[in-house]
Amino acid sequence: MEAVKPSLTALYKASPQEELWDNFRQGSRDAFAVIYQEHVDDLYHYGVHFCGDGEQVRDCLQELFHDLWQSREHLTDQLQNIRYYLLSSLRRRLLRALEKDRRLRAQTSEIPFDFELIPPREHFIIQDEKQQEQLQQLHVALSALPRRQREAIYLRFFHDLSYQEVADLMSMKVDSVYNIISKAIGVLKRMLPPAVLLLLLSPGK
Amino acid sequence: MQQYHIYTARDFAMDENFQQWVLKPDVKNNYEWATWLKQHPEKEAVIAEAITLVKSIHFRDYQLTGEQKDQLWDAIWDNIATDETAELPVLPVANRSRFYRLFSWKYAAAILLGILLGTLWLTHTDKQFHALTLSTATLPGQTKKLLLPDSSEVLLNAGSRLVYAQKEANVREVWLDGEAWFHVRHTKENTRFIVHTFDRLSVEVLGTQFNINNFNNRIAVVLQQGSIKLNIKEQQGQNETQLYLQPGEMLRYNKQDGEYTKSRTDVTKVIAWTHGQLMMDEYTVADAIQFMRQVFDRQVSVKEPKMLRYRVSGSMPIVYNADTMLIQFEKAFGVHFYKQGK
Numbered sequence: 001m002e003a004v005k006p007s008l009t010a011l012y013k014a015s016p017q018e019e020l021w022d023n024f025r026q027g028s029r030d031a032f033a034v035i036y037q038e039h040v041d042d043l044y045h046y047g048v049h050f051c052g053d054g055e056q057v058r059d060c061l062q063e064l065f066h067d068l069w070q071s072r073e074h075l076t077d078q079l080q081n082i083r084y085y086l087l088s089s090l091r092r093r094l095l096r097a098l099e100k101d102r103r104l105r106a107q108t109s110e111i112p113f114d115f116e117l118i119p120p121r122e123h124f125i126i127q128d129e130k131q132q133e134q135l136q137q138l139h140v141a142l143s144a145l146p147r148r149q150r151e152a153i154y155l156r157f158f159h160d161l162s163y164q165e166v167a168d169l170m171s172m173k174v175d176s177v178y179n180i181i182s183k184a185i186g187v188l189k190r191m192l193p194p195a196v197l198l199l200l201l202s203p204g205k
Numbered sequence: 206m207q208q209y210h211i212y213t214a215r216d217f218a219m220d221e222n223f224q225q226w227v228l229k230p231d232v233k234n235n236y237e238w239a240t241w242l243k244q245h246p247e248k249e250a251v252i253a254e255a256i257t258l259v260k261s262i263h264f265r266d267y268q269l270t271g272e273q274k275d276q277l278w279d280a281i282w283d284n285i286a287t288d289e290t291a292e293l294p295v296l297p298v299a300n301r302s303r304f305y306r307l308f309s310w311k312y313a314a315a316i317l318l319g320i321l322l323g324t325l326w327l328t329h330t331d332k333q334f335h336a337l338t339l340s341t342a343t344l345p346g347q348t349k350k351l352l353l354p355d356s357s358e359v360l361l362n363a364g365s366r367l368v369y370a371q372k373e374a375n376v377r378e379v380w381l382d383g384e385a386w387f388h389v390r391h392t393k394e395n396t397r398f399i400v401h402t403f404d405r406l407s408v409e410v411l412g413t414q415f416n417i418n419n420f421n422n423r424i425a426v427v428l429q430q431g432s433i434k435l436n437i438k439e440q441q442g443q444n445e446t447q448l449y450l451q452p453g454e455m456l457r458y459n460k461q462d463g464e465y466t467k468s469r470t471d472v473t474k475v476i477a478w479t480h481g482q483l484m485m486d487e488y489t490v491a492d493a494i495q496f497m498r499q500v501f502d503r504q505v506s507v508k509e510p511k512m513l514r515y516r517v518s519g520s521m522p523i524v525y526n527a528d529t530m531l532i533q534f535e536k537a538f539g540v541h542f543y544k545q546g547k
Binding site (some may be wrong): 062095181 | 278
């Protein structure tokens with residue numbers, strides 16, 4: 001007998017999280033498909049930023065969703081945020097996989113965190129070299145932040161986790177998360193003076 | 206709301222509620238911030254700066270292709286299917302005991318019945334076809350991302366309406382009023398995908414990415430990838446003109462006189478809205494007024510007609526908040542817009 005695989009065809013709609021989670025726990029394959037559909041892109045994005053290896057991330061995601069389905073009956077009914085739950089689960093799996101990988105290859109290399117911030121080029125029109133240079137400096141300054149800090153910024157701004165959730169996920173204090181982000185905003189504020197900030201647009205003739 | 210009146214741009218950029226509004230605007234926070242701004246008009250510049258601060262945090266993009274996503278989903282279900290098979294009771298191995306002989310016919314019959322039912326079920330679901338109609342719409346200032354039942358993706362711009370219908374197995378059809386970007390999934394059976402416009406023009410594709418803007422009296426179709434066929438019915442008679450678009454080409458169609466022109470265009474500019482960007486190339490005040498009407502259903506005007514021709518080039522983030530967007534336009538053009546009506 002074949003397992004009944006739901007097709008990814010349910011019209012995509014953001015159903016209330018709790019209802020979705022309840023349906024999923026009760027074995028709704030459609031709810032499972034919606035959860036996959038809603039989160040797989042973001043999880044992949046995080047994974048590749050985390051370890052830089054798309055194939056590794058896909059393997060971990062396959063395992064994650066498989067385990068999620070198999071253990072659905074034992075999962076909590078008090079889930080605050082599905083995204084947070086999935087992200088932290090992926091993070092643990094990636095860490096474990098990288099750990100194993102390192103032992104196999106007997107290498108001592110650092111875990112290759114990425115979380116590369118890119119200059120917000122598309123927001124601005126670069127009119128002269130000076131501004132081009134400013135953006136370049138901004139990129140350098142942001143890239144110079146330690147990777148753990150970049151990860152925290154990434155989780156808050158890309159994945160919309162609250163300061164508290166970022167802190168929990170990365171096992172740090174909320175104050176530290178707050179400080180990290182304050183520092184990053186400070187860099188932005190310094191590097192992008194209001195003249196550059198307010199759209200480099202000049203009224204036409 | 207807290208001590209916001211003494212906040213600097215940096216304080217705002219650090220505030221979770223504020224970030225939430227910039228990153229994930231919705232009806233509730235749009236309303237709250239619009240109300241707050243109305244009470245504190247002197248904070249406009251500070252807010253605008255804080256918005257840009259938050260919006261300037263960008264990370265390199267990595268994406269799964271549609272194919273990878275489907276493969277991954279298949280792999281997950283293959284594993285689950287394997288688990289579920291393993292859970293089925295194992296039949297006793299042949300052991301010619303009296304018990305076995307007595308009951309073996311029962312097993313044989315049960316297995317046969319199982320196979321029969323299984324086959325029936327499989328052939329049934331294989332051939333099964335559901336006629337289906339779905340519809341959805343966006344309010345002014347709201348966009349929606351949709352996944353159609355055939356796995357095609359649609360990004361519906363503000364103030365638009367989309368109806369999806371599958372009446373026959375070999376054709377997928379949608380009706381569009383407003384603007385949408387389509388990523389149509391190619392099916393194994395080469396099912397056609399047709400976009401109707403409530404007018405004489407329709408667009409037919411197999412699998413590709415394109416943008417259609419169908420507001421007021423004109424329709425603009427822009428092809429990003431692949432190829433599409435356009436069918437235009439003549440005003441009198443039943444004849445149809447068919448033409449094809451190449452990637453990077455745009456067709457403009459005038460609903461009133463049925464005239465159309467084909468031209469080359471910068472696709473990234475046309476589809477920038479799907480990434481929340483407005484890319485302006487010699488963009489006029491008149492274009493901005495049209496934008497406010499299409500996206501927010503807001504009527505705005507300027508003091509003197511000659512101002513309509515003021516133009517700028519560049520880009521700005523699209524903020525799905527009419528007032529903030531208007532402020533951005535005012536800054537860009539250096540003109541004041543007057544609100545009319547509601």
